[in-house]
Amino acid sequence: xxxxxxxxxxxxxxxxxxxxxxxxxxxxxxxxxxxxxxxxxxxxxxxxxxxxxxxxxxxxxxxxxxxxxxxxxxxxxxxxxxxxxxxxxxxxxxxxxxxxxxxxxxxxxxxx
Amino acid sequence: xxxxxxxxxxxxxxxxxxxxxxxxxxxxxxxxxxxxxxxxxxxxxxxxxxxxxxxxxxxxxxxxxxxxxxxxxxxxxxxxxxxxxxxxxxxxxxxxxxxxxxxxxxxxxxxxxxx
Numbered sequence: 001x002x003x004x005x006x007x008x009x010x011x012x013x014x015x016x017x018x019x020x021x022x023x024x025x026x027x028x029x030x031x032x033x034x035x036x037x038x039x040x041x042x043x044x045x046x047x048x049x050x051x052x053x054x055x056x057x058x059x060x061x062x063x064x065x066x067x068x069x070x071x072x073x074x075x076x077x078x079x080x081x082x083x084x085x086x087x088x089x090x091x092x093x094x095x096x097x098x099x100x101x102x103x104x105x106x107x108x109x110x111x112x
Numbered sequence: 113x114x115x116x117x118x119x120x121x122x123x124x125x126x127x128x129x130x131x132x133x134x135x136x137x138x139x140x141x142x143x144x145x146x147x148x149x150x151x152x153x154x155x156x157x158x159x160x161x162x163x164x165x166x167x168x169x170x171x172x173x174x175x176x177x178x179x180x181x182x183x184x185x186x187x188x189x190x191x192x193x194x195x196x197x198x199x200x201x202x203x204x205x206x207x208x209x210x211x212x213x214x215x216x217x218x219x220x221x222x223x224x225x226x227x
Contacts, residue, residue: 034215042205043116043218090155098143099165100149102155 004093006103015109021076021106023091033074035091048069086110118204119218126227130192133222135204142209146189150200162209194226
């Protein structure tokens with residue numbers, strides 16, 4: 001069965017420092033991969049997605065993620081974070097049907 | 113373009129009362145999803161509609177929960193009777209449906225507190 005593991009429940013980082021949020025998945029078939037962001041008291045919105053092609057995917061707000069098939073990972077990165085990036089980030093996997101398998105989320109805490 | 117619209121944003125009710133949450137999906141989207149989010153269980157898919165027809169309701173917790181989609185622009189999630197363990201944020205999401213790659217558009221959620 002598919003599963004998604006976000007290894008860190010919280011990641012504190014200083015403003016303007018780089019950040020990496022980790023995501024690993026398990027699946028026996030080809031998958032689509034997603035990162036969603038949830039700002040406080042809001043719904044989730046798509047940050048970026050990997051469907052096929054280039055393994056480096058760029059998203060909104062300066063975020064990018066790299067699909068690594070051999071390591072079954074899809075880590076999210078940003079070279080320099082801002083206070084406005086404070087949010088919870090969710091990794092998700094889809095096997096080409098309607099069902100998304102969600103990670104537990106990682107709270108990004110920006111320290112001034 | 114209007115996004116997914118949910119109401120109410122906040123609901124506080126007493127145990128045993130009926131609760132109705134409402135959702136208007138994005139115009140032209142054929143699929144609608146109801147999710148529940150809690151600290152303990154994270155995001156859970158409750159029910160999925162395609163072209164107004166319930167396709168998968170295996171996530172609905174029990175008979176106290178019911179969902180309807182009478183037309184393409186409106187859906188309700190009803191809890192009767194409500195219990196304190198139903199306290200959560202309920203999200204509605206929509207997308208284009210068949211052939212879509214999984215990008216979901218979420219509403220801002222309805223925060224339910226059952227006392």
